[in-house]
Amino acid sequence: MNSRSPFSFVQDLASRLPGPPQPPQWLVQGVQHRLVLLLNHVLMQEPQAMERLARHSGRVARVQWRQFVVALQMTPAGLLDVAPAQADADLRAELLQGSPIDLARSALAGDAPQVHIEGDVQLASDIHWLAENLRWDIEEDLARIVGDAPAHFISMGVRRVLVALHGFAGRRGSTDHLYS
CATH class of the missing domain: 1.20.5 (Single alpha-helices involved in coiled-coils or other helix-helix interfaces)
Known part of the structure; x- marks a missing residue:
């Protein structure tokens, strides 16, 4: 007996479609720079946060969600900058929730997103502290x-x-x- 759904052809068709179009590079760079401005604005309101980041001057943290990636470099002042394209990441964090709805739902529920982390343990610890203690x-x-x-x-x-x-x-x- 065939246990396939009568609508399985829709799933097959959807799996063959190309992924979402990539945004233009100028838009990606613009959004990343504005994100850095916002994060630095929040960081500058908390000297202890800046001290923690200053200890990691020059290090790079790369965050990815689906096809969206941002690489941030810690500055000597304890702020953030967009990392150069060729920079190797000292810390890599990937948000595992693929659905924007699931991600929004967990954020609204106050839950931390599911994240896979690799790299520098101390940098990860300090970034976790920032996520737990910084508020805009x-x-x-x-x-x-x-x-x-x-x-x-x-x-x-x-x-x-x-x-x-x-x-x-x-x-x-x-x-x-x-x-x-």
């Missing part, structure tokens, strides 16, 4: 632009939306078996 005070930055009261109002609204999404993700995750 978005409300403070927003207050510089729109003022304290509007920034507080906006951030409270965003927090409520995130709490609702967190609740939805938690309920959805606990009832996934009902839809499988």
Whole structure:
């Protein structure tokens, strides 16, 4: 008896399609440089974080999720820069969750993503410390632009939306078996 789904041809067809198109290099570089600016902005608000990174001056950490890759080099000032293309990575981290929905769901649930790490143990330990302890005070930055009261109002609204999404993700995750 044939136990294949009548729609298995769709899966076969999808597996033969080429992957998503690659973004142009200028777009990739632009996004990476803006990411570095944001990360450095957050790092500069925490001197202890900068001290930890300064100890790794010149080292390179490469992070990959699906086809997206960014290689970051630690600077003597304890900040980050986009690593040169030919730089060897001292630390490689690959996010294992392939689905953007699964990645977003785990982030909303407050779970750390599944990561495969290879390389320098001390660098990995310090980056883990940064991930656990650094927080971007978005409300403070927003207050510089729109003022304290509007920034507080906006951030409270965003927090409520995130709490609702967190609740939805938690309920959805606990009832996934009902839809499988």
